[in-house]
Amino acid sequence: MKNVIQKFSQLVGGRVGRWVTLAVWVVLIVILQLFFPNSSEYTDDTIEPLPSNAPSMEASTVIEEKFPNNDGFPALVTWYREDGITEEDLKLIQSLAKSLENNELQYQEFAVPYNQMPIPALQEMVSEDGTTFLQPILFQNGTSPEDVKGDLVQLEERVETQFNVVPFNQDIDSAELVARVTGPAGISVDATELFENADVSLLIGTVLLVLVILLLIYRSPILPFIPIIAVGAAYAVTTPILGWLAQSGYISYDSQGIAIMTVLLFGAGTDYCLFLISRFRQFLYEEQNNFQALKKAFMDTSGVIAISGLTVASALMALLISKYATIHNFAIPFGLSIFIMMISSLTLVPALLSILGRTSFFPFIPRTNDMEERRAKRKNKKVKKHKQSRFWHHIGEFAAKKPIRTAILTLLLLLGSSAFVTQVNYSYDILSSFPEDTPSRQGFELISDAFGSGDLAPVQVLFDTGGKNINLQDKLSGLEGVSHAEEPQVSEEDDHFVMYQIELEKNPYSNEGMDDLAQLKEDIDLMNIEEDLNGLWVGGQTAEQLDQRNVVESDETMIITLVIVIISVLLLVYLRSITAMLYLVATVLISFTSALGLGWIILHYGFGVPAISGLIPIYAFVFIVALGEDYNIFMISNIWERRKTMPLKDAIREGVGQSGGVITSAGIILAGTFAVLTTLPIQVLVQFGLITAIGVLLDTFIVRPLLVPAITSLFGKWAFWPSKQMNVRQVETEKRVK
Incomplete structure (x- = not known):
């Protein structure tokens, strides 16, 4: 396998291969942009989200x-x-x-x-x-x-x-x-x-944010453009393919999906680029030859990038099982964009790094000690030796030496915020997600105040009387939750069919209105049986929202289960450890519940939001769990590799030390890109962006550097069970953590 990776690194990053790789990407982008439709031309915001059998x-x-x-x-x-x-x-x-x-x-x-x-x-x-x-x-x-x-x-x-x-x-x-x-x-x-134009404004905002954060972290005017070019190339390839698929009738998507895809692509895509860039920079301090440094970096990170990309893409493709079209239609744009971004990270990024070499990091160019000595001698200056920051090593050492204390403190924070999940209220009312000055929302409030909100969205109850001459208006008006029922309308197409317009007492868009309708449907069904009628149908906006709630709750159970299974299988294949797979999955699950709880605290108690969108748990779960597992894989791979040559506690210290900086950089960028969604006027995206950003930050600063290393230290050799690493001989050395 190592020989294959070495040959591939030569293919995409060698003296000739780097230019061929760059040319292939340029030609591909030009062809797709010229001859394929753009995704924005085929966004469809009129897609009926409910299945036809609802x-x-x-x-x-x-x-x-x-x-x-x-x-x-x-x-x-x-x-x-x-x-x-x-x-x-x-x-x-x-x-x-x-x-x-x-x-x-x-x-x-x-x-x-x-x-x-x-x-x-x-x-x-x-x-x-x-x-x-x-x-x-x-x-x-x-x-x-x-x-x-x-x-x-x-x-x-x-x-x-x-x-x-x-x-x-x-x-x-x-x-x-x-x-x-x-x-x-x-x-x-x-x-x-x-x-309208949300994807354009998000694209601009996300690009600027990524550039600024990378400039602050790496202090180089050149380096930030490498991930931007790589992500931009993936975006330029993905959108025409999506446009062609939509034009051909294979898929459908809406503006919201494209907006979120833009954020996902730049956030997660930049992470994959940083995995390789950070390791390339590290090896440049050890290797004089740029390509040798790149080859070593590629050997170290290509597997992690590939498994991370496949994990996220597979988890996102799990959305295909959703019966709710809005969620179902996210799967292909999200999964395809991450898959193409993974390919870009493994081909275009190494090619760009090979072309630019050390210049990528100008003006703080990484050099070996010998190179620094020769440079200092030429300029008659004092030698500046590279000193690696030990901050994350100290964090890893603390987690490894005091695992019980670390686990207890982190779990208290995470479980404490997770407790608020039980208090979260969910809404399926699209109007509540609009800004207060939106015309349709203002019009609804005027009608609610003047006529009662039930007048805006009456419930339609249709009976097939089988030819019986009956009038159910009084019975319907007397049911609990009904304000009044209008005179029956007889179908001109078939006089066996009679329809009643019913006004609910409560807001037809509210959870209370849906709860009343659920009970009302049972009462009407009994009425249908008592009158021995041939059929009953209940329609209208409230009925659709009730079906939406039922379908989304069903989808939530299926998708969460499938995503957990997919991630578990991929982790098991990659790590070959059942123990590690179990606690790594558990840590991202607690990240999700904690983020949801903290998000509710901020939105409800901080900004007075009475309820969040019922779609948020599915959205946030898939992104927090899938993207959080990226960081798990990157860090645990470092620990696993070092475990081969040193005691476990030393491996944890070095693994956290080596991965902490890049995970922090990647986490800040990823959280920042999702936070860009909070600038939009759509509440569902504001809520999704905030909660996902919180989840990413919890992963970055709590779960990955503290909780996961502490659990690994507590399990000891059993963290590797049943892989061969469990039996790696513990070599006692002077470097053992005291």
């Missing part, structure tokens, strides 16, 4: 078939005046309705003909407090958010040019007439706008 999706299909006139993509134009809607305001609304009737918007399907109703009839539709009026507009099913946005912009322009008012731009606290668009169509438009 109860709410089946209800939606039946409603679409039996009640086509009720079908459509609704936008609710919410008119509001603090001092009360006036007659002049209602005339304006009538004029707009007439305009929509005579000159329909491009994707308009239906607009309520308020222009055909007398003013007194409209006054009856104003909220009880007199402040709010709703004007529904249905868009054609399947209309994209971009197309809806175009129609809404035209709608605003009509109001402003024809009626000389600007209600859509008025502040919500204004005494003037205010208008906001909410409902499913308005929410989808705002969601798309929030993600």
Whole structure:
């Protein structure tokens, strides 16, 4: 195997091979960029996340078939005046309705003909407090958010040019007439706008952050560009391939997935580059020949980079088993980007280091002692000998000599913060993730205050009566959690089908609303059985959110189990130690629970966030566990290697000492890139970025340098069971840690 690695290092980093490798990457990037579509051209933010067999999706299909006139993509134009809607305001609304009737918007399907109703009839539709009026507009099913946005912009322009008012731009606290668009169509438009250009802004922010951190760590104006070029090359290869796969219909992804992929690629990719760069720098102090130093560094780190990349890529591909499309669609972009980044780290980075050699680290160029002596003699200066920092050696020595104390202190911190996981509240309400000044969120709050939030998203209950002449309105209105049920609508397509619109007492987007609906569905099912009807379907936004919660919770169990199995198998294959595999997996799991607990403390108690997105546990788990295992592999490999020639406690000290600096640098960069997500206006990404960054920092400064070495020291030779390393002879030397 060593011969294969040596030949490969010659192939990618030799005098000829380095230029061939660079040329291959350049040609590949040019071809892909010129002839393949870009991933951003095929982002689809309209993907239905629920599987087609989810109860709410089946209800939606039946409603679409039996009640086509009720079908459509609704936008609710919410008119509001603090001092009360006036007659002049209602005339304006009538004029707009007439305009929509005579000159329909491009994707308009239906607009309520308020222009055909007398003013007194409209006054009856104003909220009880007199402040709010709703004007529904249905868009054609399947209309994209971009197309809806175009129609809404035209709608605003009509109001402003024809009626000389600007209600859509008025502040919500204004005494003037205010208008906001909410409902499913308005929410989808705002969601798309929030993600618009997120990948570009994240790309710029992440690149700048990585450059600054690398400049501060290595104090070289050249070195930071090596990982940036390598990651940029991987990005330039990945995005056209994703675009081609999406164009061909093989995969789907949304803006959120591409945004997170950008952060993942630059964060994890820079880590892989640093593994090789740091070891190359170390060997340059020992080897005069640049290529010999590079070959040794490649021999030491190529296996670690390969197994780390495969571990992360495999864990991310586990998302393919998710039934929830948003999570499922992350798998290919994330897994592919990490796999290509691994290849870049093993080919392009060595080629660049071979081309630049010691110049990579200018002006603090690493030289051997002989080289420094000759240089000093030429310049008549005092010899500057390289002194390696011993800070991380001392940390490793402390963990090895006092393993019980170290384990207890670190576990108290980690378990203490993990205890808060039981207090975390989860939300499946997309509106709660929007900034407070988002139009659709403001419109929803206006409706909630004036009409009750249940009016915004009614529950649709559909019965197949089998021809029976029954009216269940009173029974439905009397069920617990129901504010009221409207008169039944009979299908024009099939008069056996009757639909009731039900308004919930509680916010239909809240956990309480979903809990009420879960009980309500059981009550309605009993009603269906009692009346001996032929079928029952429950649809609407709350029903979809309830299905989302159920599907995500099911996915969470399956994905967490599969990721643990994948990582365990890969660790077992690489380390050949069941004991090490068990405690290394356990440490990243406690990193995850601790990060989730600390994240909740910061978000809930620090910023007053009432609940975090229900998707966060899956997102954070996969990234914290998979990426955390990278650091486990890198550090434990150092300990394993040194264990062959020295006592275990010495091996721990030297292993932590050798890996501590690079893991710290990599961890800071990785945490920083995820922290960039907190600058976006989307709360789900803010929460995900914060919790993942906390998990990475816990791995970097607590778990890897302290807890893992302490556990390894406590187990002693049993840490290697049943591998051959367990039987390595303990050589007593003067270097043994006292």
